[in-house]
Amino acid sequence: MKTNLFALLIALVCLCSCETEDVNRIRYEKEVAGNWELLGKEINSQGQALSECDLKNRITFALSGNFYNNSTSQNGTTFQCDANEEIVGEFSFEGNKVTINFSEGESQEGTVIVNQNLLTIKTLEDSKFVERHYKRVASPVNTITVE
DSSP, X not given: OHHHHHHHHHXXXXXXXXXXXXXHHHHHHHHHOEEEEEEEEEETTEEOOOOTTGGGOEEEEOTTSEEEEEOEEEOTTTOOEEEOOOEEEEEEEETTEEEEEETTSOEEEEXXXXXXXXXXXXXXXXXXXXXXXXXXXXXXXXXXOOO
16 A cells, blocks of 8 residues: 555656646747847857847747747948848757757757846857847747748
């Protein structure tokens, strides 16, 4: 009898633990869903100067689990902001840890902090701690339309 109760207790703890992880994953997916525009960037806690073109960079977390990165860079000849190739991938959460698997086969992991309409993504890139700060510019979407 004690063995059965102990087994039941273990099963309930495991079930509750899995449910909590699923709830956290779903909460983060809903919180980050939408379009975000770059506000700032820090490398090893040092603010980085961003160009007008950098500040037009947008990322999208779609409710479908797709990720899009539309970036711009300054043309050295015309000094206009040119659109770069769109980067596409899929994202998943484990707690507040996000993994983005890009269509070309690479992946990026990071920590996500959402505070209402502000998003911070912390990553480790080339042995440097990088933080990117974004502001929400559009509500959650299932698909993205290219402008």
